Amino acid sequence: MLAESPLWLILDLIGTFAFALNGALTAVRAARLDIVGVLALGMFTGLGGGTIRDILLDALPPATFVDWRYLAVAAAGGVIAFALSRFLDRLAKTINVLDAIGLSVFAVLGAYKALDMGFGVTQAVIVGAITAVGGGTIRDVMIGRIPTVLRSELYAIPALIGAGCAAAANSFGYQGTFAALGAALVCFAIRVVGMRFDLHAPQPPGRSGPA
Amino acid sequence: MLAESPLWLILDLIGTFAFALNGALTAVRAARLDIVGVLALGMFTGLGGGTIRDILLDALPPATFVDWRYLAVAAAGGVIAFALSRFLDRLAKTINVLDAIGLSVFAVLGAYKALDMGFGVTQAVIVGAITAVGGGTIRDVMIGRIPTVLRSELYAIPALIGAGCAAAANSFGYQGTFAALGAALVCFAIRVVGMRFDLHAPQPPGRSGPA
Amino acid sequence: MLAESPLWLILDLIGTFAFALNGALTAVRAARLDIVGVLALGMFTGLGGGTIRDILLDALPPATFVDWRYLAVAAAGGVIAFALSRFLDRLAKTINVLDAIGLSVFAVLGAYKALDMGFGVTQAVIVGAITAVGGGTIRDVMIGRIPTVLRSELYAIPALIGAGCAAAANSFGYQGTFAALGAALVCFAIRVVGMRFDLHAPQPPGRSGPA
Structure with missing residues (x-):
């Protein structure tokens, strides 16, 4: 199981931490929450996709619920985010890069977990993408916001492509690290390029006027 | 298992398609979503109840997640809906009828699945209704709208009655097609009559003034 | 199993009833719902945490879904709440006390269930708190409101402390009634004192101005 190798465990924990930090910061900015709310939303964002x-x-x-390391990293x-939210605003770029690492790792590990368990390629791609975007979606729904992943930016698309590459490599017999x-x-590069050039997924024809 | 007979499989796939189409159209109208959002909300609406x-x-x-035919039909x-949303606005009546077929099929198949697995009549009725209205409820929550099924129209009530009829028939030994x-x-007729005459479920006494 | 002793079953059913009543009343006040909506939100609030x-x-x-007594009490x-919402407004204090009983019982029974099933102390505390606050959170999300448990009052904190006391007692070999x-x-006392003196959990530093 890929997720058990030290490299991938560390990447997975970095992703969980980045998602929790970013999720909690988003919650602090978007809604007046108390410490329970910030902590809960950080943990939902970090652990929700895997759940x-x-x-x-x-x-x-859920693996992330049983393993205390994921709980600890998400809580941290x-x-x-609760204690240092104003300071962290200045680190937005670094946090976005960490978040892109999380997106990529979650998408690929999610897809591999599905394949390891005997699911098909379609299921693996869907599960990879859901692992990557699920946590942020739960966070947005809980703070009363239409999930950003549904509205703007290249966020789900790199996850789908990354999971697709993982599933394709697996079909051709490439299963290693x-x-x-x-x-x-691949996922990371598309996400970072999308952020850098502010790319968006297409909107329905004839309905794309200003909001 | 009823759901495996060709007739019911086709009806179930028609229902999934109609729910996905209708769910995605609702999402296009209610919120500015990109192609990922429209496709995701269509699939949640079509597959969420069964999940x-x-x-x-x-x-x-979930059966609808494992079986690629449900995934394909919901994605379609x-x-x-994404490509043709403006054109489909003109077909609202046809889509509503397809949606009512989905409601009826989901309620009855959900109830039968619970009974087949050994659950009681109460559980079967609840599960039938949740199968029928769950997808639309997830969609509404995700676009920041109070679920229409909780507020207006005869939508959950025909599903409850349809599931109840299925469970009652089953108790009396009628289990066939x-x-x-x-x-x-029964469910379909109540739903269509409710739409035709704009019937609503009762509201709490003394609180039914205009919102 | 603690939850099977008559005392705890009765306490658990009282909690389920209080949560359903309170959840449905909140739904009636916050949103125009019909009878299906009020009943559904009452049942989600009463049964959602356990699910x-x-x-x-x-x-x-879910245990509360299989056991008709929980379904019946939540539906009641x-x-x-639907029929008597205006009359019940006068009983707000009594209902709040019943709700605090529910919070305490759900937190403790949730933690014990996790421990009985072999989960660790951390998992037991998290599950206890989620059992206690999960139903109200689902209700708030469905009526388009940021969950009150994330924003204000001492609600999750007594649940966490109650679940923590249960897990601690269990570690020291005290497992009885x-x-x-x-x-x-302990949970009940903190909750009631918090309501009496209008205590709140801390908010992020430098962001605590009026909303």
Whole structure:
């Protein structure tokens, strides 16, 4: 299992931390929450995608809930965001890069977990993308906001492509760390380029006037 | 298992398609979403009810997630809604009828699945109704709208009655396709009559003034 | 299993009823819902926390869904709230006390269920708190409101402390009814004192100006 190798465990924990930090910061900015709210939203953002993944794959109880390291890292992200939210505003670029790492790692590991459990390529791609965007979606719904992943930016699309590359590599017999790293890099590159040039996914024809 | 007979499979796929199409159209109208958002909301609307059903019945992974035909039909509904949303506005009546077919089929098949797995009549009725209205409820929550099923129209009530008829028929030993078709027809008829005459479920006494 | 002793079953049913009643009343006040909406939100509030608990603990189908007594008590709370919402406004204090009983019982029983199933102390505390606040959170999300538990009042904190006391007592070998009652009383006392003196959890530094 890829997720158990030290490199991927560390990447997965970095992603969880970045998602929790970013999720909690978004919550602090968008809504007046108390410490429970900030911590809870940080943890939902960091752990929510993996939880939905494990419900869909019938892999309950969720791996991130059982393993205290994920709980600890997600809680740490929430606490740091609560205490240092104003300071962290200045680190927005660094946090966005960490978030892009999380997106890439979650998409690829989610897809591999589905494949390891015997699901098909379509299911693996969907599960990879849901693992990557699920946490942020739960956060946005809880603070009364239409999930940004549904509205703007290239966020779900790099996740879908990264999960797709992982599933394709797997079909051709490339299952090791290098194939997974390559798939994650594809996702990461598209996400970073999308942020840099402010790219967006297409909107429905004839309805794309200003909001 | 009723859901495996060709007639019911086709009806179930028609319902999934209609829900996905209608869900995606609602999303296009109510919120500015990009193609990812429209497609995701179409798929949630088409597949969400069955997913909640399978969580409650401990039948994970969700049947509609494992079977590529449901995924394909739901994705097709989302893509068509994205591409043709303005044209489809003119077909509102046809889409509402397809949606009523989906409501009826989902309610009856959800109830039968619960009964087949050994759950009681109460559980079967609840699960049937949740299968029928769950997808639309997820969609509404995600676009920041109070679920229409909680507020207006006869939508959950025909589903409850249809599931109730299916469970009652089953208790009296009628388990075949005709009993199920009859239960679905009851649900369909109430829903269509409710739409035609704009009927609503009662509101709390003394609080029913204009919002 | 603690939840099967008559005392705890009765307390658990009282909590379910109070949550359903309170949840449905909140729904009536906050949003124009019809009878389906009020009843559904009452049942979600009463049964939602236990459902999330059983998903996280891999104890599906949810205990409260399988046992008709929980369904009946939650439905009764919703129906009473629908019919008598204006009269019940005068009983707000009594209902708040019943709600605090529910909070305490749900937190302690949730934690014990996790421990009984072999989960660790951290997981037990998280699950206890989620059991206690999950139903109200689902209700708030469905009526388009940022969950009050994330924003104000001492609500999640007593639940966390109550679940923590239960888990601590369990680690020291106190597993009987008295230890559980003590943990529930701690939660109840903090909740009631918090309501009486209008205490709130801390907000992020430098962001606590008026909303």
